[in-house]
Amino acid sequence: MITKEMTLDALFNPSSIAIIGATPDAKRIGGRPLAYLQKHDYQGSIYPINPNYDQIAGLKCYSGIAEVGETIELAVISLPRDLVLDEFKKCAENGVQSVIIFSAGFAEVDDEGRRIQEEMTAIAKKHNVRVLGPNCLGMFNVNKGVYATFSIIIGDQTPLKGKIGFVSQSGAFGSHVFTLAKQKQIGFSHFIATGNESDVDVADCIAYLAQDKSTKVIACYIEGAKDGNKLIHAFKLAADNNKPVVVLKVGTTNVGKQAALSHTGSLVGSDDVYNAIFEQFGVYRASTIEEFIGVAYACTELPIPKGDRVAVFTVSGGVGIMLADQLSEQSLSVLETPQVVQEKLKEILPIAGVKNPIDTTAQINSIPTLLEDFMDIVLSTGLYDSAIAFFSIHRIES
Known part of the structure; x- marks a missing residue:
């Protein structure tokens, strides 16, 4: 039987939460998790821990964790x-x-911090406690109303529910991605910032999300991995469960590797090795934040193509060339349309470009069914696994 410890449910979907260092000031780090949990109707038990208060936000406040006397699945320090x-x-x-x-102030700062972190890791292993952090922004599970974070990105609004499980080795970067996604009305199932990864690391999170029913796509910001085999296992688990993984992997240069090491203590190996692993398990590596968010969102809304053959439909020959270049650079096939198909398209519009990319020209404005007719003829051949259509906007009326 799979236990909560094995699946990390106690961490990411807890039925009870203690907040050690809780405060009635919702603007302080210790006050935000409590305020978020109450605002977003968390259905579990909440136990504020602070010897300086008898009550916080209408809840009994305990002087210490031992005083609670109930099973606590998650404690926030x-x-x-x-x-x-x-x-x-x-x-x-x-x-x-x-x-x-x-x-913060542990392995990412000095030797004393590293010593304390290592001692906590040893204690965690001895007592079978799973640990996220230290030096982390925390996490939230949107569908369950679990907000164990002090991040201000949530603000006064309820985060949008979505199908993207997002895990980041940088809290600030994760916050930036969350904000950009929210501006595009893109939601998440989970947001997880792993910090120093004294125990739970990015691979654990990927493996958890690979088995989470509310997550359809896994998006990861990765600086490096401390356990390569575990990361490979997580990618394999995601692939086995048909969960696309989109990665923004940094630390490709010597300068970047040193920055990653000083940031969260991540060990950054050969970029060629990472690329080989990504390719083996079908992990998509994005180059920019915009691509990272866009591809992850597209994977939640569109089926994964079964092959690499792409038909391009455009109103601009120039854009068609640009798309053909980009597709070829990604090792996708812009297969030329068969002669019989070209002849059918020419019968409809003699001036069209019909080889692929397929250029309907500006005549799409005067022939309403032109694009639909072209796509039906081309895609009915069964020669293409996916299609891209480009349209230009000449005027936006208010």
Whole structure:
């Protein structure tokens, strides 16, 4: 039987949450998770932990984790670094199943921080506690109303529900992607920032999302992997479950690799090795943030092509050439239309470009069914696995 510890459900879909360092000030890091959980109607139990308060936001406030006396699936620690280790020990000793550590100042900063982080990792393994962080923005599960994060990107609005599970090794980058996606009315099923990855890493998150029913596409920002075999297993699991994975992998240069190491301690290997792994498991590697968001969203709305043959329909010969170049650069086939098809298209519009790319010219404006007729003739051959159509907008009326 699969347990909650194995599937990370206690972390990403907890039925009870304790907030260590909770505060009634919703603008402070310790106050935001509580405010978010209440605002978005989280259905589980919430336990604020802070010895300075008897009550916060209408909830009983406990002086310590041991005082709660109930099963706690997730504890969020929002404290200065020097207080984190003791509180983490108390969580482990009191049966907390998973912990998110917002606090920074660990392995990404100095040797003392690394020592503390390594000690927490050892405690976590001994007590079977799963840990997200430290030095992380946290996570949220939109469908379940779980907001274990101090990020301000949520703001006053309820995040849009979507089918993209997003995991990022950078909280700030993840926030930027979330904001851009929201501007385009693109929602997420999950948002996960992994921080220093003392335990749960990007591979664990991909594997979890690969089995999550509310997630159709997995989008990842990756600086590097500490366990290459685990990452490969996660990609394989996603492929086996027909979950497209879109990756924005950075740290391709020596300067970038050093930056990644100092950022979250990620080990960045050969870019050629990453590319080979991506290709083996059908992982799409984006080059820009816009491409990253666009491809992930497209995968939620469109079926995955069964092959590499693309038919291009355009009103502009110039754009057709540009698309043909880009498709060829991505090792896709812009297969020329058969002679019999070319003849049929010419019968409809003698001045059309009919070889692929297929150029309907500006006549599409005067012949309403032109594009539909062309697409029916070309695609009915069964020679193409997907089609791209380009239209230009000459005027937008207010």
